[in-house]
Amino acid sequence: MVIRLGTIQAARFAVRAAVLFDDPQGLAVDADGRVYVADRGNAVIRRIGRDGAVTTLAGSPGQPGTRDGQGPDARFSGLRGLAARTIRYLGGTLYVLDGHGVRAISLPGGTVTTVAGQVQTPGFRDLDPVEPGDQALDLPCLRDPVGIRSFGGLLYLADRGNHAVRRLDLVRGTLHTLAGDPGEPETRWGLLRDGIPGPLDPRFAALGSPTGLACGTDGAATSLVVCAGRTLGEICDRRHLRDRAFVEELWCFPARPGATCTAGFRVLTTGRQGVTARPIHYSVDFLDPDGRLAERREGRGDSLGTCTVEGAFTARGQGAVVLRCVTDQGVAAGAALDVPVH
Numbered sequence: 001m002v003i004r005l006g007t008i009q010a011a012r013f014a015v016r017a018a019v020l021f022d023d024p025q026g027l028a029v030d031a032d033g034r035v036y037v038a039d040r041g042n043a044v045i046r047r048i049g050r051d052g053a054v055t056t057l058a059g060s061p062g063q064p065g066t067r068d069g070q071g072p073d074a075r076f077s078g079l080r081g082l083a084a085r086t087i088r089y090l091g092g093t094l095y096v097l098d099g100h101g102v103r104a105i106s107l108p109g110g111t112v113t114t115v116a117g118q119v120q121t122p123g124f125r126d127l128d129p130v131e132p133g134d135q136a137l138d139l140p141c142l143r144d145p146v147g148i149r150s151f152g153g154l155l156y157l158a159d160r161g162n163h164a165v166r167r168l169d170l171v172r173g174t175l176h177t178l179a180g181d182p183g184e185p186e187t188r189w190g191l192l193r194d195g196i197p198g199p200l201d202p203r204f205a206a207l208g209s210p211t212g213l214a215c216g217t218d219g220a221a222t223s224l225v226v227c228a229g230r231t232l233g234e235i236c237d238r239r240h241l242r243d244r245a246f247v248e249e250l251w252c253f254p255a256r257p258g259a260t261c262t263a264g265f266r267v268l269t270t271g272r273q274g275v276t277a278r279p280i281h282y283s284v285d286f287l288d289p290d291g292r293l294a295e296r297r298e299g300r301g302d303s304l305g306t307c308t309v310e311g312a313f314t315a316r317g318q319g320a321v322v323l324r325c326v327t328d329q330g331v332a333a334g335a336a337l338d339v340p341v342h
Helices: none
Strands: 004-006 019-022 026-027 035-039 046-049 052-058 079-087 090-097 100-109 110-115 145-151 154-159 164-171 173-178 210-217 222-228 231-237 244-252 260-269 275-277 280-287 293-300 305-313 316-328 330-342
Touching: 019 035, 026 090, 035 079, 035 090, 079 222, 090 145, 145 222, 154 210, 154 222, 164 210, 173 231, 244 330, 260 280, 260 316, 260 330, 280 305, 293 305
Parallel strands: 026 079, 079 145, 145 210
Antiparallel strands: 004 019, 026 035, 035 046, 046 052, 079 090, 090 100, 100 110, 145 154, 154 164, 164 173, 210 222, 222 231, 244 260, 260 275, 260 305, 280 293, 280 316, 316 330
């Protein structure tokens, strides 16, 4: 659909008559009051100056693609949302959702680079590199993201195809799932799953095809309002103030099919006061060599102490024990251990 815009009077600018857009999808405003438009049908990013003049910042009209480059040499194939991170008079970066990836456009220059995901290849994975180059952000990790917000040095993404809200930290090179899972398209409110690997369980929030995001802060946490289906929900990301939890140890005695075996683990929690003891709620899955759930054990304990649970496998081979735990502060941690089943 092609829309012809007439003169639009606004507080700080007016778009000139006879400017053409084709299926515009996203809008963003920089610190100097310029407006940017993701002109999806034309496969370009447009810029509207404070005087209403419209120019093409990046891409070439009618020439879709995935190429990074300078201004008209860049190519886009499935433009969606926009988010600007700029400083007045100094420029900054415009972040663009394109297909299954996130692109960055330097301002005011217009140089386009792909910073996360692959534009034409969908996927789902969290990325938390231990060493430089591990699990790089150029792996397939997003599926049809449509909403994006820049806040506090981070990018929050409504990853519609994966039924999830993701947090992208370009400085650390990490991508975490805050809520949702591609295998659970319903909407269910609960705890954040930040840092928890593997499938979702009922303690954690699920989101059905999230589309829109809005950000705010109360000074202690980032608050995200999410559109998911016919509902609105709030995600409170207290990453700066909450405790940190991690699994210090996870072990399991050698197991035999049908016989009870014991798994043990120890979780540490740290905060501003150092190592602290917290109540934890845990679940331990005993997975058969084919990945199916043999038994699940749930319970409560305390961090700093050693917890033990009993379970069984049903088949020989390389099974696994998967631990997930959440503290009373809503901080999640998880770990997995391969177990030989003789």
